[in-house]
Amino acid sequence: MKLTATPLMKIGHLGVNLFVKRDDLYPISGGGNKGRKAEYILAKCIADDCNAVVTCGSAQSNHVRATAIRCKELGIACTIVIHAPKTNNIQGNLKLLYMLGVKVVYCDMADVAKVMDGEMEEYAKQGLKPFYIWGGGHCLEGTKAFYDAAFEAHTQAKQHFDFVFHASGTGATQAGLHVGFKKINLATQVIGISVARQNPRGTEAINHSALELVNENGLDVQLSKNIIFDDEFISGGYEKTNPEQLSVIKAVAEQTGIILDPTYSGKAWYGMQQYIKSGRVKSGSNVLFWHTGGLLNLMATKQI
Numbered sequence: 001m002k003l004t005a006t007p008l009m010k011i012g013h014l015g016v017n018l019f020v021k022r023d024d025l026y027p028i029s030g031g032g033n034k035g036r037k038a039e040y041i042l043a044k045c046i047a048d049d050c051n052a053v054v055t056c057g058s059a060q061s062n063h064v065r066a067t068a069i070r071c072k073e074l075g076i077a078c079t080i081v082i083h084a085p086k087t088n089n090i091q092g093n094l095k096l097l098y099m100l101g102v103k104v105v106y107c108d109m110a111d112v113a114k115v116m117d118g119e120m121e122e123y124a125k126q127g128l129k130p131f132y133i134w135g136g137g138h139c140l141e142g143t144k145a146f147y148d149a150a151f152e153a154h155t156q157a158k159q160h161f162d163f164v165f166h167a168s169g170t171g172a173t174q175a176g177l178h179v180g181f182k183k184i185n186l187a188t189q190v191i192g193i194s195v196a197r198q199n200p201r202g203t204e205a206i207n208h209s210a211l212e213l214v215n216e217n218g219l220d221v222q223l224s225k226n227i228i229f230d231d232e233f234i235s236g237g238y239e240k241t242n243p244e245q246l247s248v249i250k251a252v253a254e255q256t257g258i259i260l261d262p263t264y265s266g267k268a269w270y271g272m273q274q275y276i277k278s279g280r281v282k283s284g285s286n287v288l289f290w291h292t293g294g295l296l297n298l299m300a301t302k303q304i
């Protein structure tokens with residue numbers, strides 16, 4: 001059941017030794033970091049002898065799409081609670097939920113916990129054993145997936161990175177990469193570019209997940225206080241963008257063939273470019289851009 005490693009590309013761009021970890025190609029349709037998380041989370045579901053899943057997200061959530069696909073691959077029943085009004089705009093991730101034929105329930109944001117509990121009870125009544133997954137796949141298994149992924153990238157590169165950049169949301173991806181790269185080489189700096197959250201909340205969430213990972217797995221890692229969660233490039237919030245970021249997304253596609261999106265990876269790339277331009281990342285550094293995906297988010301927008 002172990003899915004395969006994603007490619008690591010070396011492209012040399014922007015005056016640095018730029019590597020790109022292609023988790024956008026993670027082997028679940030639509031790819032992305034939520035595919036990597038889903039593999040680990042659903043393995044826990046099976047280890048717990050569960051045979052149904054209830055989770056939640058927005059209409060364009062990559063987490064719910066990756067979870068629904070993994071459930072179908074494994075033959076596990078799946079209910080997705082969408083905390084937004086029902087829409088006739090069936091695009092991107094939402095289109096795949098309908099193609100997969102998982103149960104889709106809509107509710108108000110304020111009712112999501114109650115509605116998810118109700119769906120859990122519903123499965124229990126049917127004689128199934130349901131498994132609950134937090135929105136975004138924000139949990140220990142999701143963090144562990146990225147801890148292991150840091151080693152995957154290191155093995156592929158056969159050298160140390162000075163910096164790792166990626167799009168950061170709930171903090172599970174960054175916590176896993178942060179602890180993983182600290183274990184590999186204390187000098188590597190993982191820089192999460194926020195897609196929505198501001199500090200101190202963003203940094204606190206990463207700290208919390210990193211501590212949980214270290215404690216639960218008994219890891220011998222020096223957990224430094226220098227988690228870098230940069231909220232400078234959120235451009236107004238989740239799913240918001242601006243002309244400057246859109247032009248970078250377009251330029252990267254034209255110059256490298258790498259497809260970024262305005263909700264996630266485009267913000268991260270834009271942020272990385274600002275670090276390089278401002279000299280915070282010196283030319284000649286070994287820089288890893290961790291491409292977390294977002295293709296279906298791009299396809300669901302009217303931009304570009």
Ligand SMILES: *Cc1c(COP(=O)(O)O)cnc(C)c1O
Nearest residue numbers: 062169170171173264292293294
């Ligand atoms: C969810 C998501 C992120 C952020 O991951 P977190 O673990 O929540 O920080 C980044 N990129 C894409 C494409 C995502 O779907």
